[in-house]
Amino acid sequence: MAGTPGSHSASFWAIIKITFPSSADSFSPGRPAVDEILQLFTHTGDGVWAVDADHRIVLWSPVAEEILGYAGEEALGQLCYELLAGHDLEGRPFCHARCSVMEHARRGEPVRSFDLLAHGRDGSVHHVNVSILAVPQESAPEKPIALVHLFRRVGSSSPGPPPLRIYLLGDTMVQRASGSIVGGPLWRRAKVRALLAYLSLQRGQAVHRNALIDALWPDLEYPAALHNLNTTVYNLRRSLEPTLKRGADSSYIHYEGDCYSLNSGPVHWLDAVVFETDIMLARREADPVRAAALYREALALYRGDFMSDLLGHDIRWCWMERERLRELYLAALEELGELLEQQGQEEEASRLYLKALAVDACRETACRRLMRLAMRRGDRAAAVAHYRRLSEALRRELEVVPSQETRLLYEVAMRGG
Incomplete structure (x- = not known):
């Protein structure tokens, strides 16, 4: 839908009039104070949507339809976080039932403008900047009855490519927006997968071809390495877009000024980024229950070592990231x-420590935690057994003995103290 901002006024106001719910905590139709506030937006060039206290969309402007593709009758009444499925620029889900924007508004705290990757009707992802205006209640101005979101495009107005879901923890896997999985003989080439992983981790930042050569073919002469890079880029483009015609530009792999990038990098969901972000947030979270939930979300993403399907290939940067x-x-x-121990969930905590030792049998910190839990429940034999398994692993794999701290704990277990 095109036109000047003023040309939208009639349809915009009609949408407002038919969509106010009547609950005490949200909009009420015909209330002059609310109507006057909302009428201010009838001439804005920004897209506008508003939600009530239950996160349901009660206002959807024609400019919002123009940008995101949803008609008013499709958007109204929908939960905003389900319709827009917004992510932040790191690919982490931003829109959800426990909306931080709504929580700030309810506490009377100002909400700064923020960038959002919002999903349009056709599956495309749009980078928009959002400003918030809380519509106050007449009886309690500090408590908003609705939140108005004004948004505008950031950067290019043309939508980026359909987002990918990129899995690098465990065997490499890429899922298209359609749900299909990237595959085929070209994709099975290790350097094709390694190139996609390298570009995806840059989150849209361009990488000079020489840096890619250093990452993937550090020991080859430059002409041979450059030939390999050109071939690998071609194979990656064909893997992601099997119907791409020869000579046509790829929607995903962008080349400019001797640099390559993954187009719309932050749009694509990347398990390794979400994994790290969840752990970072868990470490900062003051609420232990919420922190534990974030840790669980992160750990569930770890299907195995980073790009475990490339374990037999000598790709040094993969090894370091792994x-x-x-x-x-x-x-x-x-x-x-440790959090679960503090909450009295010692059995589950023990399972986590055993899981850590199953990955790294030489991990002394996990072993000491297990030993302390065993001694706490009076099972000195289990504590001693944990120590002896650790000692054997250290001798076999590293040719060292347990640290003094671990040995002292073992002596306490042996004495029964």
């Missing part, structure tokens, strides 16, 4: 276990 993410996973297992 070690870093594995250590983060092991630390998160122990941190969640």
Whole structure:
């Protein structure tokens, strides 16, 4: 739908008039104060939607329809977080039932404008900037009865490519917006998958071709490495878009000025990014129940070591990322276990520590936690058994003995103290 902002006034106001619910905590039709406030938006060039206290859309402007594709009758009455499925620029879900924007407004706190990746009707993702206006109640101005969202496009007005879901924890897998899985003989080539992973981790930032060569073919002469890069880029484009015609531009792999990037990088969901973000948020969360939930969400994403299907290939940056993410996973297992111990859930905590030792049999911190739990319940034999398994793993794999702290704990278990 095109036109000047003023041309939208009639349809905009008609939508407002027919969509106010009548609950005490949301809009009431015909209330002059509310109507006067909302009428201010009839000439704005921004897209506008408003939600009531239950997150249901009660206002949807023609400019919102123009940007996101949903007609007013499709949007009205829908839960905003289900319709828009918004993510932040890191690919983490932003719109959900426990909306932070709504919580701030209910506490009377100002909400700064923010960027959002909102899903349009055709599945495309739109980068928009959103400003919030709380519509107050007449009887209690500090308590809003609705939130008005004014939004405008950021950057190019043309929608990016349909978002991908990229799984790098465990075997590499990419799912298209249609639900189909990327596959085929070209995709099965290790460097094709490694190239996509490298670009996806840059979150849309361009990478010079020389940096890609250093990451994927560090030991080859430059002409041969450049040839390999060009071939691998072609194979990746064909894997992601099997119907792409020869010579046509890829919707996903962008090339400009000797640099490559994954087009609309932040739009694409990436398990490794969500995994790290959830752990970071869990560590900052003051509420232990909420922190535990965030840890669980993160740990559920860890299907295995980073790009485990490339374990037999000598790709050095993959190896370093694999070690870093594995250590983060092991630390998160122990941190969640500690939280659960504090909540009296010692059995589940023990399972988490055993899970950590199943990945790294030499992890002394997890072993000591298990030993302390066993001693706490009076099972000295289990504590001793944990120590001996650790000691054997350290001798076999690293040719070292347990640390002094672990040995002292073992001596306490042996004495029965």
